[in-house]
Amino acid sequence: MFSKILIANRGEIAVRIIRACREMGIESLAVYSTADADALHVSLADDAVCIGPPQPKDSYLNMRAIITVAKAKGAQAIHPGYGFLSENADFADLCAENGITFIGPGGDVIRRMGDKETAKSTMKAAGVPTTPGCGIVPDVETAKREAEKIGYPLMIKATAGGGGKGIRIVNAPEELEKAFLTASAEAENAFGNGDCYLEKFLSPVKHIEVQLLCDSKGNIVCLGERECSVQRNNQKLLEESPSSAVTPELREKLYAAAVKAARAADYTNAGTVEFLLDKDNNFYFMEMNTRLQVEHPVTEMVTNIDLVKWQIRIAAGVPLNFEQKNVFIHGHSIECRINAVSGTNELNLLHIPGGFRVRFDTALYRGCTIPPYYDSMIGKLIVQAKTRDEAIRRMQSALGELIMVGVSNNVETELAIIGDKDFKSGNYYTDFMKTHFQG
Numbered sequence: 001m002f003s004k005i006l007i008a009n010r011g012e013i014a015v016r017i018i019r020a021c022r023e024m025g026i027e028s029l030a031v032y033s034t035a036d037a038d039a040l041h042v043s044l045a046d047d048a049v050c051i052g053p054p055q056p057k058d059s060y061l062n063m064r065a066i067i068t069v070a071k072a073k074g075a076q077a078i079h080p081g082y083g084f085l086s087e088n089a090d091f092a093d094l095c096a097e098n099g100i101t102f103i104g105p106g107g108d109v110i111r112r113m114g115d116k117e118t119a120k121s122t123m124k125a126a127g128v129p130t131t132p133g134c135g136i137v138p139d140v141e142t143a144k145r146e147a148e149k150i151g152y153p154l155m156i157k158a159t160a161g162g163g164g165k166g167i168r169i170v171n172a173p174e175e176l177e178k179a180f181l182t183a184s185a186e187a188e189n190a191f192g193n194g195d196c197y198l199e200k201f202l203s204p205v206k207h208i209e210v211q212l213l214c215d216s217k218g219n220i221v222c223l224g225e226r227e228c229s230v231q232r233n234n235q236k237l238l239e240e241s242p243s244s245a246v247t248p249e250l251r252e253k254l255y256a257a258a259v260k261a262a263r264a265a266d267y268t269n270a271g272t273v274e275f276l277l278d279k280d281n282n283f284y285f286m287e288m289n290t291r292l293q294v295e296h297p298v299t300e301m302v303t304n305i306d307l308v309k310w311q312i313r314i315a316a317g318v319p320l321n322f323e324q325k326n327v328f329i330h331g332h333s334i335e336c337r338i339n340a341v342s343g344t345n346e347l348n349l350l351h352i353p354g355g356f357r358v359r360f361d362t363a364l365y366r367g368c369t370i371p372p373y374y375d376s377m378i379g380k381l382i383v384q385a386k387t388r389d390e391a392i393r394r395m396q397s398a399l400g401e402l403i404m405v406g407v408s409n410n411v412e413t414e415l416a417i418i419g420d421k422d423f424k425s426g427n428y429y430t431d432f433m434k435t436h437f438q439g
Contacts (some may be wrong), residue, residue, distance in 0.1 A: 008079030014041035033059035126264035133199025158187030164234030204429035210258035239295035244426030289315035301384035349405035
């Protein structure tokens with residue numbers, strides 16, 4: 001087992017990893033930008049080193065600086081959390097070149113699964129259902145020809161996309177050229193790769209994902225599914241587990257497809273296979289996330305399995321000590337992402353809700369200032385209960401008790417979602433925010 005791990009991240013996920021390290025008796029090494037000098041993860045870690053100015057490219061994305069700190073301080077492994085370098089194949093390779101364990105899959109796997117067109121062709125060859133579409137289209141004229149074969153509506157998707165960038169829905173031929181050029185330019189700007197492909201736009205659909213743990217011995221377990229259909233601009237706002245739309249029979253099929261996907265990718269560590277589920281219970285592979293998910297706490301709440309600890313164990317070569325038959329889903333869990341909705345603010349008052357099976361993952365504390373340079377998510381409120389109805393009521397109570405004075409946030413929006421009759425019924429799809437809250 002490792003004696004020291006560098007956490008190449010910030011915010012609540014850095015705090016989450018530091019706590020897991022503490023419980024495992026592993027020394028934690030934090031890195032931070034000058035904007036995060038007073039951040040919670042810096043004070044909680046056993047040691048911390050400043051790696052640069054506020055902009056991510058100069059600090060949290062500075063691969064060489066992070067490797068230098070890890071080597072100088074004797075860290076044997078690096079946990080990337082999510083975002084930043086967590087799905088950067090070059091960084092995983094750089095860790096390996098320097099004799100440092102990257103807590104996640106290898107660079108080759110990240111590279112294959114990170115390229116959405118390659119990932120889709122890999123899944124198709126493995127017998128995993130995929131959405132009808134085509135490979136990379138090099139120009140507008142090729143896109144027009146392929147679009148006629150696929151049919152409208154369709155989606156233009158960046159092969160290196162993520163976070164909702166490089167995606168456009170096209171309803172008619174006259175919209176195609178502008179959408180293609182815009183998506184490609186956005187992808188080039190965001191990822192340095194403007195390649196796009198086309199696929200059929202399916203609607204209405206649910207966004208369902210299966211959480212996996214895969215060790216280096218070939219053992220794979222599925223830890224339930226998560227419903228992630230409440231989204232705004234392709235960014236998730238709320239997640240729950242299990243999905244009320246997934247029957248035991250459908251769950252078996254999803255599990256089988258997810259395991260096929262993991263084996264086809266030669267996957268190791270924690271990973272997530274994401275599917276689109278239509279109203280007839282047909283499901284299609286969307287992508288594989290080669291990292292810890294933001295929404296991992298709902299899985300932890302219903303399975304009582306600590307995903308971060310298992311990430312560390314698997315990276316250290318420890319095999320899974322349980323099988324699929326040992327995984328049980330207990331009740332229902334919901335997570336609401338709490339986002340700041342304006343720039344830099346000082347948190348003058350913070351009251352964190354408590355109570356049975358209520359969890360708030362955050363790096364906030366009274367008097368802290370939220371830097372404007374990073375992701376807007378400032379916390380995750382998670383509840384678990386015996387039933388979905390009870391979990392909804394528990395979340396309503398917890399949201400009502402969460403107080404953050406001085407920081408504009410989206411708590412009222414989350415309350416509106418939780419209180420909506422279609423959400424309560426489970427009869428909602430990925431267009432929920434657009435149809436119920438005007439986008």
